[in-house]
Amino acid sequence: MDYFFQQLINGLVLGSIYGLIAIGYTMVYGIVGMINFAHGDIFMIGGFIALITFLILVSIGMTMVPVILLLVLLVAMAVTALYGWTVERIAYRPLRQSFRLAPMLSAIGMSFVLSNFAQVSQGARVKPVPPIITGGYTLHDSGNFAVQLSNVQIVVVVTTVVLLAIFTYIVSRTRFGRDMRACEQDQTMAALLGVDVDRTISMTFVIGASLAAVAGMMYLLYYGLVDFFMGFIAGIKAFTAAVLGGIGSLPGAMLGGLAIGLIETFWSAYFSVEYKDVAAFSILIIVLIFMPTGLLGRPEVEKV
Amino acid sequence: MKSLKLIGLAFGASLALSTTTFAQDITVAVAGPMTGSESAFGRQLKNGAEQFVADANAAGGVLNKKLKLFVGDDACDPKQARSIAEKIGSQGIPFVAGHFCSSSSIPASEAYADSNVLQITPASTNPLFTERKLWNVLRICGRDDQQGVVAAQYIAKNFAGKNVAILNDKTTYGKGLADETKKALNKAGFQEKMFESYNKDDKDFNSIVSRLKRDNIDLVYIGGYHQQAGLILRQMRDQGLKTVMMSGDSMNDKEFASITGPQAEGTLFTFGPDPRNKPTAKAIVEKFKAKGIDPEGYTLYTYAAMQVWTEAVKKAGTTDPQKVMKVIKDGEWDTVLGKLGFDAKGDIKAIDYVVYKWDAKGNYAEISD
Numbered sequence: 001m002d003y004f005f006q007q008l009i010n011g012l013v014l015g016s017i018y019g020l021i022a023i024g025y026t027m028v029y030g031i032v033g034m035i036n037f038a039h040g041d042i043f044m045i046g047g048f049i050a051l052i053t054f055l056i057l058v059s060i061g062m063t064m065v066p067v068i069l070l071l072v073l074l075v076a077m078a079v080t081a082l083y084g085w086t087v088e089r090i091a092y093r094p095l096r097q098s099f100r101l102a103p104m105l106s107a108i109g110m111s112f113v114l115s116n117f118a119q120v121s122q123g124a125r126v127k128p129v130p131p132i133i134t135g136g137y138t139l140h141d142s143g144n145f146a147v148q149l150s151n152v153q154i155v156v157v158v159t160t161v162v163l164l165a166i167f168t169y170i171v172s173r174t175r176f177g178r179d180m181r182a183c184e185q186d187q188t189m190a191a192l193l194g195v196d197v198d199r200t201i202s203m204t205f206v207i208g209a210s211l212a213a214v215a216g217m218m219y220l221l222y223y224g225l226v227d228f229f230m231g232f233i234a235g236i237k238a239f240t241a242a243v244l245g246g247i248g249s250l251p252g253a254m255l256g257g258l259a260i261g262l263i264e265t266f267w268s269a270y271f272s273v274e275y276k277d278v279a280a281f282s283i284l285i286i287v288l289i290f291m292p293t294g295l296l297g298r299p300e301v302e303k304v
Numbered sequence: 305m306k307s308l309k310l311i312g313l314a315f316g317a318s319l320a321l322s323t324t325t326f327a328q329d330i331t332v333a334v335a336g337p338m339t340g341s342e343s344a345f346g347r348q349l350k351n352g353a354e355q356f357v358a359d360a361n362a363a364g365g366v367l368n369k370k371l372k373l374f375v376g377d378d379a380c381d382p383k384q385a386r387s388i389a390e391k392i393g394s395q396g397i398p399f400v401a402g403h404f405c406s407s408s409s410i411p412a413s414e415a416y417a418d419s420n421v422l423q424i425t426p427a428s429t430n431p432l433f434t435e436r437k438l439w440n441v442l443r444i445c446g447r448d449d450q451q452g453v454v455a456a457q458y459i460a461k462n463f464a465g466k467n468v469a470i471l472n473d474k475t476t477y478g479k480g481l482a483d484e485t486k487k488a489l490n491k492a493g494f495q496e497k498m499f500e501s502y503n504k505d506d507k508d509f510n511s512i513v514s515r516l517k518r519d520n521i522d523l524v525y526i527g528g529y530h531q532q533a534g535l536i537l538r539q540m541r542d543q544g545l546k547t548v549m550m551s552g553d554s555m556n557d558k559e560f561a562s563i564t565g566p567q568a569e570g571t572l573f574t575f576g577p578d579p580r581n582k583p584t585a586k587a588i589v590e591k592f593k594a595k596g597i598d599p600e601g602y603t604l605y606t607y608a609a610m611q612v613w614t615e616a617v618k619k620a621g622t623t624d625p626q627k628v629m630k631v632i633k634d635g636e637w638d639t640v641l642g643k644l645g646f647d648a649k650g651d652i653k654a655i656d657y658v659v660y661k662w663d664a665k666g667n668y669a670e671i672s673d
Contacts (some may be wrong), residue, residue, distance in 0.1 A: 006514045128563040131538070145518055146517075148542070179661060221508045237561050264508075269511050273501060274503075287487065
């Protein structure tokens with residue numbers, strides 16, 4: 001039983017990171033109906049910016065870990081949001097009235113541009129950081145198996161839950177959230193009624209990118225390294241999570257992320273590690289056969 | 305008609321350009337993972353090759369010509385390795401030092417054989433590299449069926465009666481090394497408790513780490529590269545495991561310690577006796593240190609690979625790969641690694657693996673078992 005709880009913790013943390021990235025896919029799909037393939041690379045950029053900010057803060061002599069983390073979080077979110085905004089402005093907005101596949105192709109192009117940009121500007125090597133948040137708790141020790149919960153894992157899950165709560169509030173309760181939902185339903189009508197459609201879409205990309213930055217930072221804290229090609233695999237997994245949860249649905253993305261994280265973890269815990277991806281994708285296929293819109297993606301509920 | 309003439313002109317011009325470079329220089333190649341998660345080793349290979357080319361040219365070049373270096377990047381990807389090999393072959397380059405990953409060296413060697421390129425790998429340890437009876441391959445380092453035996457002897461001696469797990473990353477190198485170690489362990493009457501594999505592009509190994517914890521594993525042997533080993537180690541310590549990690553020659557770069565931090569302490573790996581300590585390497589090591597480069601791991605192996613080829617070319621009086629190969633296999637060569645000779649397959653004659661241990665400061669040193 002202890003073993004089960006340990007694996008549950010492992011799966012929840014992994015799922016939280018997938019979920020944070022998946023939200024970016026789902027929000028953009030909800031509002032403009034396209035898959036933003038560059039989102040995985042925005043996540044990678046977020047990780048790099050978190051790393052650079054961290055190194056700068058340490059080199060100017062900051063030692064208070066909570067302050068450093070908060071500053072890193074804010075800077076990473078702000079700068080990555082700028083990337084998200086720029087990508088939308090130069091690669092997607094000019095193509096918005098074009099045929100459906102055009103923005104998707106330019107998204108794939110953007111993904112290459114971003115990862116190659118990181119490769120050229122930051123070098124091709126893996127960038128490790130020493131463990132920043134150390135320590136943890138032993139939850140239960142039955143003698144031969146101790147359930148460990150590390151502080152990093154707590155930080156990852158708590159940050160995810162808090163941010164998810166904030167963004168759910170923004171989408172469902174604020175004026176801006178109402179604009180987003182209006183644009184999602186009918187952009188022309190929303191524009192006629194005085195909603196600034198361009199601005200709303202830009203803001204959606206900004207929010208998606210800043211959540212990806214948080215995921216990038218959590219990734220850096222948890223695994224201790226970033227590299228220029230990490231966006232691809234993480235992006236594919238998160239995209240799968242978004243589809244599993246029902247693309248367009250905010251809680252669905254989180255649920256999908258957790259589901260993928262838990263399936264992977266428990267499959268490798270009780271069966272073979274080799275086939276964990278096969279297991280995750282098989283379950284995706286089974287879910288999509290019986291629920292073509294994903295777990296929470298019913299068309300009549302509000303989507304953003 | 306006009307466009308045809310233009311194409312002809314351009315073709316002629318490019319031909320003329322390529323022949324002029326060949327008249328002045330001999331281009332040699334170094335190929336390895338210059339990008340991607342194994343790029344630390346690509347850098348070792350490149351450093352060794354660049355230093356050698358600089359030294360050889362300072363000493364007057366080869367056959368009265370200067371050496372020029374072509375650097376190929378395979379990103380440790382078999383497909384990319386094959387296409388780099390074809391590129392090197394089509395440029396008429398007679399010699400390549402490379403690659404690093406066995407999964408790159410093996411497919412690339414076939415392309416080199418077809419396009420008449422002599423290949424010396426400084427680092428690929430999978431036995432298959434020299435076992436396919438190709439005419440053009442040589443290996444400066446040892447083989448995994450030797451490395452695995454040394455690892456198994458150490459484990460059987462120091463971890464008798466303890467629980468051992470063997471993990472591998474499903475690559476040619478990692479799986480090969482894990483299989484050889486398992487074979488040698490089982491032969492010594494030692495049964496491992498767990499034999500599993502993981503994906504090389506994974507970052508999250510928490511699930512497998514919890515399994516190690518459940519099975520009370522005392523030593524985990526990793527057939528894989530240093531980055532994943534570093535992550536596994538970090539996640540083991542996060543979950544409170546004291547399990548000792550042991551791995552192979554791909555842990556011989558300080559980048560491992562920069563991933564793990566002080567937690568690297570006590571981690572073991574096998575590699576040839578430290579080339580930096582050989583008396584023959586002393587002068588070269590100083591040169592590297594003056595440039596701020598630590599010639600660790602396979603840096604000096606690459607240097608030696610180029611040395612063997614250059615000396616053989618001087619002796620043969622030609623760069624023709626077939627003739628050079630015959631000269632190399634017939635002779636013995638003074639290199640930074642000491643005297644080297646090759647057997648008919650292309651393997652080096654004297655190999656000895658030793659066990660190294662990491663300390664908390666991020667350095668590694670040979671230990672006597």
